[in-house]
Amino acid sequence: MATQSEAGAISAGTRRTTQMLLNQIFGPLLQILYFVIGSAVILGTIVIVLAFLLQGTRSDINLLQGTLIILPQVIVDSLVRGFLYAMIALGYTMVYGVLEFINFAHGEIFMVGAFVVAGFGLMLNSAGLLRDFPGILFVIIAVLLGAAVSGILAVSVERVAYRPLRNSPKLVLLISTIGMSLVLQDLVRIIATSTPLGFNARVLTPDLGSAIRLATLPNPGGRDINVIIDARSMIFIVASIVMLIFLNYLVNVTRVGKAMRAVAQDRPTASLMGINVNNIIALTFLVGGALGGAAGVLFGIRVQAINPYVGFLPGLKAFTAAVLGGIGNITGAMVGGIVLGFLEAFVASYLSLFTAGAFAGANYADIAAFSILIIILIFKPEGLLGEATVQKV
Amino acid sequence: MSLLELQNVHTYYGNIHALKGVSITVNEGEIVTLIGSNGAGKSTTLRTISGLLRPRLGEVLFKGQRIDRMPPHEIVQLGIAQAPEGRRIFPRLTVLENLELGAYIHNANSPEYRRDLERVFDLFPRLRERYTQKGGTLSGGEQQMLAIGRALMTRPNVILLDEPSMGLAPVLVEQIFDIVREINAQGTTVLLVEQNAHMALAIAHRAYVLQTGKIVLEDTAEAVAKNETVQKAYLGLD
Ligand SMILES: Nc1ncnc2c1ncn2[C@@H]1O[C@H](COP(=O)(O)OP(=O)(O)OP(=O)(O)O)[C@@H](O)[C@H]1O
Ligand SMILES: [Mg+2]
Numbered sequence: 001m002a003t004q005s006e007a008g009a010i011s012a013g014t015r016r017t018t019q020m021l022l023n024q025i026f027g028p029l030l031q032i033l034y035f036v037i038g039s040a041v042i043l044g045t046i047v048i049v050l051a052f053l054l055q056g057t058r059s060d061i062n063l064l065q066g067t068l069i070i071l072p073q074v075i076v077d078s079l080v081r082g083f084l085y086a087m088i089a090l091g092y093t094m095v096y097g098v099l100e101f102i103n104f105a106h107g108e109i110f111m112v113g114a115f116v117v118a119g120f121g122l123m124l125n126s127a128g129l130l131r132d133f134p135g136i137l138f139v140i141i142a143v144l145l146g147a148a149v150s151g152i153l154a155v156s157v158e159r160v161a162y163r164p165l166r167n168s169p170k171l172v173l174l175i176s177t178i179g180m181s182l183v184l185q186d187l188v189r190i191i192a193t194s195t196p197l198g199f200n201a202r203v204l205t206p207d208l209g210s211a212i213r214l215a216t217l218p219n220p221g222g223r224d225i226n227v228i229i230d231a232r233s234m235i236f237i238v239a240s241i242v243m244l245i246f247l248n249y250l251v252n253v254t255r256v257g258k259a260m261r262a263v264a265q266d267r268p269t270a271s272l273m274g275i276n277v278n279n280i281i282a283l284t285f286l287v288g289g290a291l292g293g294a295a296g297v298l299f300g301i302r303v304q305a306i307n308p309y310v311g312f313l314p315g316l317k318a319f320t321a322a323v324l325g326g327i328g329n330i331t332g333a334m335v336g337g338i339v340l341g342f343l344e345a346f347v348a349s350y351l352s353l354f355t356a357g358a359f360a361g362a363n364y365a366d367i368a369a370f371s372i373l374i375i376i377l378i379f380k381p382e383g384l385l386g387e388a389t390v391q392k393v
Numbered sequence: 394m395s396l397l398e399l400q401n402v403h404t405y406y407g408n409i410h411a412l413k414g415v416s417i418t419v420n421e422g423e424i425v426t427l428i429g430s431n432g433a434g435k436s437t438t439l440r441t442i443s444g445l446l447r448p449r450l451g452e453v454l455f456k457g458q459r460i461d462r463m464p465p466h467e468i469v470q471l472g473i474a475q476a477p478e479g480r481r482i483f484p485r486l487t488v489l490e491n492l493e494l495g496a497y498i499h500n501a502n503s504p505e506y507r508r509d510l511e512r513v514f515d516l517f518p519r520l521r522e523r524y525t526q527k528g529g530t531l532s533g534g535e536q537q538m539l540a541i542g543r544a545l546m547t548r549p550n551v552i553l554l555d556e557p558s559m560g561l562a563p564v565l566v567e568q569i570f571d572i573v574r575e576i577n578a579q580g581t582t583v584l585l586v587e588q589n590a591h592m593a594l595a596i597a598h599r600a601y602v603l604q605t606g607k608i609v610l611e612d613t614a615e616a617v618a619k620n621e622t623v624q625k626a627y628l629g630l631d
Contacts, residue, residue, distance in 0.1 A: 255501070262483050262494050268445050269481040271465040272474070274498035274547065 024252035025245060028331040031385075032244070035335045036082070039342035040075050047071070047350050054354055066353060068219065072227040074349045080233045080302070082341025083240035087295035088318030089325065089333035090247065091154070091288030097264035097328040098284050099162075101170050104177040107315015108184035109154050109289045113146035113296020114306045115188055118197055120145055121204035126196075133206040139235055139301065143294045150293020154285040157184075163278070189308040200307050203300040208232060232302040239298055243291060244334060250287065251330060260284055264328070317344075317366075324373055326386020335384055343369040395454075396421045396582055397442065397473070397551055402451035402461075404434075404441045411437040413606040414451065417584075419551060424573070424583040426593040426614065428627055429603035435586040436478045438603070439553045442584075443475040444468040455551075470498050472550035476557065478586075480540040484529025488520055491528050491539055495546025505548070512579075513542040516572055534565045541572070551582040558589045570596055590627040594618040602627070 051067035091106045120142050124130040161176050193199050209231040217225040251257040262270040263280045271277050299314070300306050317340060325336025348365035377383070397419040404412040411434050419425045429435050440446045442453055444465035453461040460468050469475075474495075483491050492513060496506050514521040517538040523531065531539060537557055544552050554573065558566040570592050577583050587593035593614075594600055600617040602610040610617060617623055 255497070258486070258490055258494060259497065261486060265483045265485055266481055268465075269477060269483070270494075271445070272443060272469060272477065273494045273543075274466045274469040275494075276464075276466045 021253060025248045028248050028252075028334065029241070029244060031331055032086075032334050032338055035338050036079070036342075039078070039339055043078075043342055043346045044071060044075075047346065050350075050354060058356065060356070063353070065219075067350070069223075069225050070349060070353070072214075072217070072225060074345055076227075076229050076233055077349070078342040078345035079338075080236050080341070081345050082338035083237055084295055084299060084314060084337070085318045085321040085340050086334040086337025087240055087243065087291050087298075088314055089322040089337045090330065091292040092319050092322040093325070093327055093330060093333035094260075094284050094288040096322070097330070098260070098267075098281055099166070099173075100328075101173045102177065102319060103162075104174070104315070104319075105157055105180035105184055106154075106288070106292055107311035107318070108181050108188070109150045109157075109311075110292040110296040110299070110315060110318075111306070111308060111311030112153055112184065112188060113150045113293030114203070114300035114310060115192065115197070115201065115296075115308075116146040116149050116293065117142040117205075117297040117300040118201040118203045118306060119195075122197060122201075124206075125204050130204055130206055135206050135208040135231075138206050139208070139239065139298075142297045142301070143239060146293040146297035147290035148293075150296065151286045151290035153184075154289025154292070155282050158282060158285040163281075185308050185311075192308060200305060203304045203306060205301055205304075208235065208301070236298045236302055239294070243294055247287070247291065247330070256280070256283060313366075320370070320373055324376065324383055326383030329383070329385050332383055332385035339384065340369060340373065343372050395419065396456060397584070398452075398454040399438070399442070400452045400454070402438075402441060402448045402453065404437055404446050404448045406437075406446075411606055412441065412448070415603070415606070415608055417601055417608065417611075419582060419584050421550075421582055422577075422580070423599060424577050424585060424597045426585045426587055426590075426597035426600045427603055428587055428590040428593060428600060428617075428623075430626070431588075432605075433603040434606045435603055436555055437606075439475055439477075439555050439584070439586060442468075442553060443473060469547055469549075472548070473553065474544035474547040474549035474551075475553040476537075476540040476544040476555060478555040478559075480533075480536045482528035482531065482536045482539050482543075484527065486528055487525050488528060488531070488539060489524040491543050492520075492524075492546050495543035496548075498547060509546050509548060513545055516545075516575065517542055533560050534562070537561065537569065541569075541576075545576065545581070549581060551584060552576065553584045553586075555586045556588055557585070558587065558592065566592060590623070594628075 047067055051063045055063050088106065088110050091109065092102060095103045121130060124133055157180050161180050162173060165173050165176055189199065192201055211228050211230045212234060214227045214229055217227065219225050251260060259270065259275045259280050260283065262273065262275060263277055267277055318337065321336035321340040322333045323336070324340060325332030325334070344365045347368040351364055351368065395418045399415055399417040402412050402415045403410070415434070415438055417427070417438070427435050427438060437446065441448050444460070444463055448461050452459055455471055455473060460471065483494065486494070492510060493501060496509060499506055519535055520538055520542055523535065528536065528539060541554065541557060557569050557573065561569065566589065573583060573585065574596050585593055585597060594617060597614040600612065600614045601608050602617065602623060610620060610623065618628070
């Protein structure tokens, strides 16, 4: 076997091969890609079959045509939602990984990120700089700013509200996280309403470019289908992927990443290795908070109107995504987010189309998506990528 | 001078008084064994030394310095390593990553690190063959090797071994004890906790017998092995 001689030759594998490195960084992304393609194919097939079956019930429109025409857009929408949930879900799952409790204040950490970009845009605007600000630079600065603010906030919350309770029953901690969630909501509300931002804050951005046409698909039955992605969605997806690569590098390749994984698997033994467990836990909150904050910034840029309560629902859904993927499992959180995003986007778009508007899809997306989730979890309670819980140390 | 010293140590788990005034001395270069039946407090003693538990009373001294108020991650930097009870391998990390974590406090690019890794792989060739395998998928014996190897990677002056022979087949037990002796011969002081008193007394220089949180006997390993009570209670002779 090649590996044996190799093991001796490279001083027993002290030097990692480039191949191993690439695997560690891009392996999880490849897994996401499988789930993206899988979800798109499965859900796409389902809607096309449904459209075909329901074709006869409708005389007003050509259902099959309509289904095909919006399909590319629905997939783009799925991706945006999916990456949104994935990025937030990482914060839940990382904290659960090291401390085994659900940090319900994480949705608010996300919301703070959205307010950071709103504040940043407002400040640039009142300085008269916004209009001519380069779009890409705006996004990069805002993401870094939001990540920093949310990351530091998450670390502070842990220090103040969770660490003193670390040896208390989990229920007490849970209550503390819910309390922090409310505190953060109201703090942001007070700040927002007493500044020009306002309760309903608008996220002002420079021109971020116009929609990009990715492809034109020939459509024998009617007009061609343009696969268009608007700039804000594009930014969302690209930025998410960049951050997920960074996260995989941090967790799987670096020394602190190894320490994070060790702390997640066995805290006392990690401390016997010379790892300062408190620092690693703080770092976990920093990274999870930063990802949440960055997601908040991207969310704010995309939806352009926010309020102090925008963290609640995405937070709850991202938590579900983390559970769906297998709580505590980082790749699982990403995958869970993607799957949830696809479920939601498809239900939201096609339910009203198929029922002739009797059910406004958007209103039922949550119910439908969550029902499917519950079904998945009944049959696979450890989540899509979760290990059987006994294996968790 | 003694390398490691426990003076009248009392350790509690909540209200449970697990160590009731334990005093132990380990000199540089020795193998000292701590024997005793289940629940006597052997693991508690090791956890108190490595900082996982804090004694409520008494002192732990390493090279004359008090360490009983230090956190475990600082104690390991002084040169005290523990291979804990039940091995406690990181199951979802590879063999190599487990060893790298042992060397967490050292520079992973240094020649010393590479030398340490070579040494561990020479002691346990099985680990070299399996360095990319996940810790959780190793056999019990291999996990024990990894636990000892990982502790050695911290470059300790003294290594605390908690029942390294637990659950191993007789051949493997012999092998592990040989390796403990070798580690000691290479210059590492050993504090060995064992149920297998027979083997432990055969390789140790001195021995302590712990009974419900108290040291009831201390002497050279030879003398302890000859002690009648010990023979009855721990060596299965009568
Ligand atoms: N985490 C804990 N909480 C409460 N009591 C504990 C805890 N760990 C150990 N004890 C108690 O402390 C006493 C000493 O336990 P310890 O684990 O040190 O025994 P031991 O000598 O290592 O036994 P064994 O040979 O079975 O490993 C026992 O009575 C045990 O029940
Ligand atoms: Mg024990």
